[in-house]
Amino acid sequence: MKQPVLTMTRRETFSASHRLHNPTLSDEENARIFGKCNSPNGHGHNYVVEVTVKGPVDEKTGMVMDLVELKKAVEEAIMKPLDHKNIDKDVEYFRNGVVSTTENVTVFIWNQLKNYTKELLHEVKVFETEKNIFSYRGDIL
Numbered sequence: 636m637k638q639p640v641l642t643m644t645r646r647e648t649f650s651a652s653h654r655l656h657n658p659t660l661s662d663e664e665n666a667r668i669f670g671k672c673n674s675p676n677g678h679g680h681n682y683v684v685e686v687t688v689k690g691p692v693d694e695k696t697g698m699v700m701d702l703v704e705l706k707k708a709v710e711e712a713i714m715k716p717l718d719h720k721n722i723d724k725d726v727e728y729f730r731n732g733v734v735s736t737t738e739n740v741t742v743f744i745w746n747q748l749k750n751y752t753k754e755l756l757h758e759v760k761v762f763e764t765e766k767n768i769f770s771y772r773g774d775i776l
């Protein structure tokens with residue numbers, strides 16, 4: 636039987652520091668490309684993340700996904716690795732030369748969450764600041 640399909644979103648906030656720097660480029664090139672965001676000692680953000688899952692409402696539970704499960708997934712996939720961390724130094728994915736732009740942070744979060752939410756994961760939206768917003772739905776070109 637056909638079921639209504641809904642989205643469900645959980646919002647969380649984490650604080651982290653970072654520096655935009657590509658180790659394969661010279662210091663001059665880094666300074667030219669990233670400007671003030673290449674400042675040697677880095678800077679921080681209070682990131683806001685919105686995680687959206689999408690799926691049919693299960694007839695038995697009345698849920699798209701149990702919010703308690705989504706909360707656990709957000710804790711494991713986002714908060715533990717990123718909250719109060721230096722993204723470039725504390726997170727292996729970024730230690731290996733991935734530049735810690737919010738684009739790449741958003742993809743990192745998507746990849747992490749995929750392990751918990753599987754095909755229900757619909758969108759990850761990251762607010763780096765109130766003005767700078769990034770979203771990802773798993774598209775690859």
Ligand SMILES: Nc1nc2c(c(=O)[nH]1)N=C([C@H](O)[C@H](O)COP(=O)(O)OP(=O)(O)OP(=O)(O)O)CN2
Nearest residue numbers: 654655672680735736737738739763764765766767
């Ligand atoms: N495409 C991207 N560009 C930039 C990113 C990024 O993640 N992706 N990040 C930065 C810096 O890290 C920084 O976070 C942005 O700083 P800033 O321009 O100061 O941010 P605001 O929009 O809040 O500043 P306002 O001056 O209030 O507009 C740079 N570029």
Ligand SMILES: [Zn+2]
Nearest residue numbers: 653672678680
């Ligand atoms: Zn920044």
